[in-house]
Amino acid sequence: MFAVSVLAGVLILAAVRPLLPAGRHRPRPLDIPGAILVTLGIGLVVYGVSEGSDVGWRAAQVLISLVSAVTVLVGFVVWERKRTEPLLPMSIFRSRPVRAATLTGAVFYTGAGGLLFFSPLYAQGILGYSPFESALAVLPVGIVVVISSQIAGRFMSPAAYKPLMAAGLLLIGTGITLWVGTPEDGSYWVHMLPGIVIMSTGQGLGFGAMTAATLEGLPLHQHGVAGAVNVTAQQIGNSVGLAILVAVSTGVSGGATRPADQLSGFHAAYAVAGAIGLLGGLAVALTRFPKGGDAPSASEERR
Structure with a gap:
């Protein structure tokens, strides 16, 4: 599995290198x-x-x-x-779209990463799926993300960043929350797939807008660091967020091995992850983006 990932990375790098424009190197202190x-x-x-x-x-x-x-x-x-x-540079956070995109990145991967972490534990440990069947169960994630991201791309513009990010997080939160109802004898089509499809739709809608909003209101020379900030926010959501969800699950189940006890821990983690997604979507929806341009106003610059 690891070897395949390395090979895929090498092939992707080789394929995209000729397509990238030549960069300009300016030595800077590290x-x-x-x-x-x-x-x-x-x-x-x-x-x-x-x-x-x-x-x-x-x-x-x-x-x-x-x-x-x-x-x-x-x-x-x-x-x-x-x-x-x-x-x-702390000045990049004067841009409201950048702040919203940073929040979106952390919440996005807390929710999506959390569900993808617990889904095989539920499928294999509770429902008795094989590892291969468990992998097939989450295969629709990639398919739905590709389709929904293509749809979102048709509406992509600075005015659409906020609604797409907010809708994406709300759908992620909703999809994960549906897993709170997964029973010990759950059906894939009834209890697992609907939440997977809804969450994946949110991923596809929100990711492109999040990436684009990361650069809004910033000069060109800060685009690199702004992109890095967003990627770091995603990794924090994936690592710190997942650690919190695991702590919640373990705290509720008490480390028990009975399926019913384990499932109660999973449900608590789903509830927390879903709430984080829904609250994150609400926070982005309530964020006031600049009108008539993406650069911060003079008052924002002074702050």
Whole structure:
């Protein structure tokens, strides 16, 4: 499986390289302390949340990890504000579309990653599917994402970024919430597929708009770092978000091996992931995007 992934990556790189325009190289100092701080901070968050579900939230290593994470990340922000060539220019967050896209990236992968993590546990551990059958069960995700993203592309414009992101997150939250009703003897067509299709439709609708909104209101030289911020938000959602969902599931089930107890933990994780998706979609829908242009206003720039 890993070898196939490497081969696919090499082939994709070889195929897209001739299609990319030539870049212009401008030497810039590398912010190594900033990179170390943000990587360490995020790593401590993931470790603390993961350990909390196993050893308890009052355990010394959990408290030390989470407090250290907050300290390190605050130190990262302070350091970046002092740098003339920061790893992460805080000014990019003056753009409301960028803020909405960053939130979308984190929520997007918390929900989608959470469902894709728990679905094989449910299919194989509760319903008795084989690993191959479990893989086939989530195959519609890729198909629906491709179809819905093509549909969303027909409406793509700066004015459509917000409704597409909001609709995408609301559908992701709705699809995951439907899994709260999965029983021990569930049917794939009745209990699994509807949620998968709805969630995947939301993924296809929201991803392109999220990617485009990431660059709104920013000068060209900041597009690279803005794209990196969004990818980082996605990875935080996928790692920290998933760690939180696993902690919720384990906390509710108590680590029991009985299918009924495990299923109650899964349901709690689905409920939390669904709520995160729905609240994220509502937050994006209530965000006021700039009118008549994508650049921040003068008052936003002063803030």
